[in-house]
Amino acid sequence: MEGNWVEKFFIEKGDLFLKILNAHWERAEREVEYIIKLLEKYGINQESEILEVGCGNGRILINLAKKGFKNLHGIDISPIYIEDAKKKMREHGVSNIDFKVGDARKLDELYPAKKFDALLSIWSTVLGYYQSPQQDIEILKKYRHVVKDEGYLFILFTANRDFTTLLQSLGCSGAFYIDYGDFSVIEQPQFKHEDSTLNSKWIFYRKKENGDLEYIDEAEVRLRLYSIHEVVSLAKEAGWTYVDAYRSIATQEPFRPSISSLNIIFKAT
Helix, strand or coil, X not given: CCCHHHHXXXXXXXXXXXXXXXXXXXXXXXHHHXXXXXXXXXXXXXXXXXXXXXXXXXXXXXXXXXXXXXEEEEEECCHHHHHHHHHHHHHCCCCCEEEEECCHHHHHHHCCCCCEEEEEXXXXXXXXXXXXXXXXXXXXXXXXXXXXXXXXXXXXXXXXXXXXXHHHHCXXXXXXXXXXXXXXXXXXXXXXXXXXXXEEEEEEEEECCCCCEEEXXXXXXXXXXXXXXXXXXXXXXXXXXXXXXXXXXXXXXXXXXXXXXXXXXXXXX
């Protein structure tokens, strides 16, 4: 499947994941409050130029705009999500977000000059999508190209290889069921230790009035998972300096390798 799963999952079958993106709007305002506190800690404020890569349908940027942030930009490879983000921007009464369809691998073509004070990569987006550390170095170089000197990269809520291997070691594997209200998803993950890839089939069901599940469709995800030292090493090669890592951005507790997602801050040097 390699990298072509990205186009199939987010473009050809993008309406499936859009259901999950919409479900995550319920907690977006609270997440953004935590993100703002973290941004402020590193001097990123309402006047800063901020880019979110893999912005989905805009739940983070639109809530930042509602909190007074003025210079916001978002790209996503999926036209479906960008169209929905623009619709939601109108519905929420904000107009200061520049949403574009774009591939992170061509970020320098979208933004030729160093422009941004901060780049956000939230919820296991882009990094690891193409199962190649060298490709991820190139993507991180694209990030560095568009961020001003002394600017920041925030990689947040990102899957952590160490946490995944701990769950596997404890026998926490196999399919699991997620109820999103009017629809449900059964995920069937398989993690390969030998190359750190997570292959997962997502099966979507509509919930009928009587409680039965009606099959909608399915799609597959393939991610290369990293431990924190690997991300730090890749980022260093791409021109980023490690600053800090957190177990939780809500509490800003220090990172704990086997029980944290990756919440890592880098500075452009």
